[in-house]
Amino acid sequence: MSLLVLNDVGRRFGALQALSGISLSVEAGELRAIIGPNGAGKTTLFNLISGYFPPTDGSIVFGGEPITAGTPTALVKRGIIRTFQITEIFLSLTVRENLRVAVETAMGLNLRPWISAAVRTVVMNQVENLAEIVRITAKLDRVAGELSHGDQRVVEIGIVLAKSPKLLLLDEPTAGMGDEETHHMTDLIRRLNKDQGITMLFVEHDMAIVFGIADRITVLDNGRMLAEGNATEIAANPRVQAAYLGHAA
Ligand SMILES: Nc1ncnc2c1ncn2[C@@H]1O[C@H](COP(=O)(O)OP(=O)(O)OP(=O)(O)O)[C@@H](O)[C@H]1O
Numbered sequence: 148m149s150l151l152v153l154n155d156v157g158r159r160f161g162a163l164q165a166l167s168g169i170s171l172s173v174e175a176g177e178l179r180a181i182i183g184p185n186g187a188g189k190t191t192l193f194n195l196i197s198g199y200f201p202p203t204d205g206s207i208v209f210g211g212e213p214i215t216a217g218t219p220t221a222l223v224k225r226g227i228i229r230t231f232q233i234t235e236i237f238l239s240l241t242v243r244e245n246l247r248v249a250v251e252t253a254m255g256l257n258l259r260p261w262i263s264a265a266v267r268t269v270v271m272n273q274v275e276n277l278a279e280i281v282r283i284t285a286k287l288d289r290v291a292g293e294l295s296h297g298d299q300r301v302v303e304i305g306i307v308l309a310k311s312p313k314l315l316l317l318d319e320p321t322a323g324m325g326d327e328e329t330h331h332m333t334d335l336i337r338r339l340n341k342d343q344g345i346t347m348l349f350v351e352h353d354m355a356i357v358f359g360i361a362d363r364i365t366v367l368d369n370g371r372m373l374a375e376g377n378a379t380e381i382a383a384n385p386r387v388q389a390a391y392l393g394h395a396a
Pocket residue numbers: 160163165183184185186187188189190191192
């Protein structure tokens with residue numbers, strides 16, 4: 148079954164038609180890349196899916212239910228979780244504390260003045276579990292602000308996992324990373340998709356990563372869908388080559 152369906156979705160900002168005629172389906176369990184030149188509408192697409200603003204045309208369906216008018220908070224509750232180009236973690240806290248806050252918030256414990264020892268154990272076990280999944284266990288007691296950019300983004304992934312995402316939207320997850328960090332992040336994305344079964348959409352400019360890990364690729368250009376397919380189909384598509392990859396059609 149399709150987890151996410153966009154029907155003829157468009158978004159206008161005043162006179163600017165940032166997106167138009169976007170119809171796409173993402174299957175449960177899919178790892179989908181969204182690519183396109185600067186200004187193509189990738190971030191706008193993420194903003195629509197995650198409820199930061201509504202489409203001006205068309206409709207969006209998630210898990211069989213309409214979410215076109217959903218707010219970010221309502222959509223997080225449904226399992227649509229997003230990361231941004233800028234890392235969002237508490238830099239003055241340790242990695243463990245960052246994950247603890249995330250787990251407590253996800254469990255609705257953050258506003259309680261007192262947590263029992265039993266619940267505290269559940270929280271700390273979940274913190275360890277998340278750290279293992281993202282492979283940051285060795286740095287649990289490091290202050291987040293002292294970690295490398297790549298490690299900070301890994302912590303951020305751990306934080307969003309605490310919210311039990313059904314659909315994870317990653318905006319340029321490897322931006323600003325060196326080779327080793329990029330390798331760790333792409334491996335993490337692949338493992339979250341294949342081992343944890345999390346459906347993912349990711350915006351990525353590095354074509355080697357896109358072609359290496361995406362099940363399917365959606366290409367946007369100038370606010371419209373230029374192409375959709377697997378890596379082989381997209382690499383061979385003359386319209387993509389002409390408009391995006393810089394080759395003659
Ligand atoms: N809130 C907004 N108000 C007005 N215009 C906007 C807004 N958000 C995006 N746009 C415009 O919509 C178009 C698409 O922008 P968007 O950021 O979605 O592209 P992008 O593909 O994510 O680009 P990049 O790769 O540079 O991040 C651009 O012309 C942009 O200026």
